Amino acid sequence: MSALDQMYQDVILDHSKRRIGEGLAAPDESPLEGETAAGCHHEYNPTCGDEILVRVGVDGDRISSLSWQGDGCSISMAAASVLSEMAPGTDLGTLRIQIEEFREMLRSRGNHEPDEELLGDAVAFVGVSRFVARVKCAALAWVATEAALTKALAESA
Amino acid sequence: MHSDSSPDRPAPVVVPSVVPAPGEPAGVLDDEQARELAARFPVLRRTVGDKPLVYLDSGATSQRPEAVLSAEQTFLTQSYAAVHRGAHTLAVEATDAFEDARRTVAQFVGAEEREVVWTSNATEAINLVTYAMSNATAGSNGAGPDSRRFALAPGDEILVTESEHHANLVPWQELCARTGATLRWVPVDDDGLLRMDTLDDLVGERTKVIAFTHVSNVTGAVNNVAAFVAAAKRVGALTVLDACQSVPHLPVDFHALDVDFAAFSGHKMLGPTGIGVLYGRGELLDSLPTFLTGGSMITSVTMERSEYLPAPTRFEAGTQRISQAVALAAAVRFLTDVGMDKVAAWEAHLGQRLAVGVSQLPGVRLVGPRPGQERVGLASVSVEGVHSHDVGQLLDVAGVAVRVGHHCAQPLHRRLGLTATTRASTYLYNTTDDVDRFLEELSGVRRYFRVDD
Numbered sequence: 001m002s003a004l005d006q007m008y009q010d011v012i013l014d015h016s017k018r019r020i021g022e023g024l025a026a027p028d029e030s031p032l033e034g035e036t037a038a039g040c041h042h043e044y045n046p047t048c049g050d051e052i053l054v055r056v057g058v059d060g061d062r063i064s065s066l067s068w069q070g071d072g073c074s075i076s077m078a079a080a081s082v083l084s085e086m087a088p089g090t091d092l093g094t095l096r097i098q099i100e101e102f103r104e105m106l107r108s109r110g111n112h113e114p115d116e117e118l119l120g121d122a123v124a125f126v127g128v129s130r131f132v133a134r135v136k137c138a139a140l141a142w143v144a145t146e147a148a149l150t151k152a153l154a155e156s157a
Numbered sequence: 158m159h160s161d162s163s164p165d166r167p168a169p170v171v172v173p174s175v176v177p178a179p180g181e182p183a184g185v186l187d188d189e190q191a192r193e194l195a196a197r198f199p200v201l202r203r204t205v206g207d208k209p210l211v212y213l214d215s216g217a218t219s220q221r222p223e224a225v226l227s228a229e230q231t232f233l234t235q236s237y238a239a240v241h242r243g244a245h246t247l248a249v250e251a252t253d254a255f256e257d258a259r260r261t262v263a264q265f266v267g268a269e270e271r272e273v274v275w276t277s278n279a280t281e282a283i284n285l286v287t288y289a290m291s292n293a294t295a296g297s298n299g300a301g302p303d304s305r306r307f308a309l310a311p312g313d314e315i316l317v318t319e320s321e322h323h324a325n326l327v328p329w330q331e332l333c334a335r336t337g338a339t340l341r342w343v344p345v346d347d348d349g350l351l352r353m354d355t356l357d358d359l360v361g362e363r364t365k366v367i368a369f370t371h372v373s374n375v376t377g378a379v380n381n382v383a384a385f386v387a388a389a390k391r392v393g394a395l396t397v398l399d400a401c402q403s404v405p406h407l408p409v410d411f412h413a414l415d416v417d418f419a420a421f422s423g424h425k426m427l428g429p430t431g432i433g434v435l436y437g438r439g440e441l442l443d444s445l446p447t448f449l450t451g452g453s454m455i456t457s458v459t460m461e462r463s464e465y466l467p468a469p470t471r472f473e474a475g476t477q478r479i480s481q482a483v484a485l486a487a488a489v490r491f492l493t494d495v496g497m498d499k500v501a502a503w504e505a506h507l508g509q510r511l512a513v514g515v516s517q518l519p520g521v522r523l524v525g526p527r528p529g530q531e532r533v534g535l536a537s538v539s540v541e542g543v544h545s546h547d548v549g550q551l552l553d554v555a556g557v558a559v560r561v562g563h564h565c566a567q568p569l570h571r572r573l574g575l576t577a578t579t580r581a582s583t584y585l586y587n588t589t590d591d592v593d594r595f596l597e598e599l600s601g602v603r604r605y606f607r608v609d610d
């Protein structure tokens with residue numbers, strides 16, 4: 001499999017079309033029913049114009065919903081979709097560890113064997129780590145989610 | 158896995174023949190000559206992965222021939238010194254080379270030497286004009302009585318176009334913010350071409366500046382400079398031409414175009430980065446207040462006040478980009494030796510081949526002039542269902558280097574309903590094979606990303 005095919009794996013191309021979580025669950029940070037808190041965060045990559053607004057809903061110590069609105073390349077959209085599929089129901093501590101592992105995998109330039117059990121479908125992004133210029137694309141939604149979560153928790157504290 | 162990487166070949170490309178404009182020498186470049194020219198550019202011999210490089214990003218920055226690289230090296234290894242100061246032999250030689258370079262570049266664009274101001278790039282050249290106008294408004298930086306013509310007041314208008322590069326938009330926005338003037342713009346149509354029918358209504362007694370691009374870096378269209386100049390003259394407005402994409406690719410004569418100011422960058426015309434030019438009509442430069450101040454641009458300095466040199470030196474504060482100017486002159490000689498009329502005709506041919514080829518691909522939208530309409534060797538496209546970054550990635554793996562994104566023209570992209578496009582842009586070293594490589598790879602993009610699945 002070529003490096004290109006390793007980046008554009010089936011999982012990624014599928015998710016870039018399915019776009020799970022696309023469409024904000026609510027326009028702002030006021031918690032919906034079943035949420036104890038919510039946070040929103042916007043990330044923009046000025047070099048390529050990719051952008052995303054992520055909304056995270058929290059119910060106690062678990063993620064209750066993750067939704068987003070954005071525009072960008074297949075890698076950035078697929079990364080948002082994969083995370084939206086994984087996150088609901090996950091406890092906050094685990095999500096933070098997953099985000100950390102995802103980041104480490106992306107930064108590895110192909111030298112990090114990702115924890116498949118922890119990352120699930122998101123291991124498909126390992127191929128992106130060989131394309132340094134695309135690492136930010138994959139990270140965009142995950143970074144936004146981390147920031148949105150921090151805001152949600154600050155709100156509820 | 159989508160491992161089948163041989164894309165469908167595009168249908169054969171039918172290209173209208175390029176007819177030289179009346180009065181132009183008939184000689185045009187051909188593939189063989191372009192290949193010979195390319196051989197003089199060391200970087201063009203490299204590969205990307207295991208694929209030969211096909212460089213189609215000259216609109217962003219051009220590559221440099223051996224002649225330019227060695228001119229800079231020869232100067233640096235034999236005559237380098239500070240210019241316009243010091244009496245030693247090297248200083249004299251360096252000053253001569255620096256001023257020779259100015260003469261060479263001035264001749265190339267139909268200007269007098271005193272009308273060529275060195276800047277870092279076109280962006281700085283445009284900022285020079287906008288800050289000088291602020292200084293005229295504030296009555297500072299050598300703003301004598303003659304400089305009143307550059308002063309702005311609330312209610313005055315600056316006219317730009319919706320297709321400008323940010324370099325010819327943001328400085329005018331900022332000038333408006335500093336002076337209270339109002340920014341207006343000529344809109345574009347659905348293809349991204351200027352709605353010149355709106356010009357008469359947009360230009361009025363309040364219009365003080367009309368700033369517009371000669372050739373669009375997104376659409377490749379060549380704009381009607383004469384129409385802008387005529388409109389400006391009608392109301393006494395200044396014209397500022399963004400010549401970044403014209404001077405490298407077309408024969409350009411600023412006196413013949415009759416614009417007041419113009420800006421271009423050396424790195425887009427086979428020269429180095431870090432050097433650009435502001436052209437200013439002689440009598441205007443003489444009364445324009447300064448922008449950057451300090452050493453090299455003064456006559457006498459006391460603790461209270463300073464007097465400035467005449468143009469162009471009064472705009473060249475601080476130690477200048479000496480070897481870059483020398484190398485730019487070498488680039489100009491290279492272009493002159495080939496002949497700008499030939500370069501323009503060849504690139505028009507490549508541009509048509511791009512336009513025709515792209516419009517034959519299903520699901521690919523061509524921005525700008527339609528096939529058969531005038532365009533330079535540049536084409537921006539949007540592939541339905543595939544983001545331009547993904548397009549660029551696929552092309553890169555095939556060795557084809559193109560630009561993706563908004564090309565520093567967000568308002569134009571927004572107006573076209575796009576956030577990003579993929580742009581192929583040629584130069585004198587590109588061949589029809591290069592264009593066909595691009596078209597071939599482009600034709601496989603939608604299939605690779607399974608747009609129709």
Ligand SMILES: Cc1ncc(COP(=O)(O)O)c(C=O)c1O
Binds near residue numbers: 217325
């Ligand atoms: C039309 C146009 N104007 C202005 C610029 C700015 O040139 P520079 O970045 O060299 O100042 C460019 C280059 O990208 C351009 O294409």
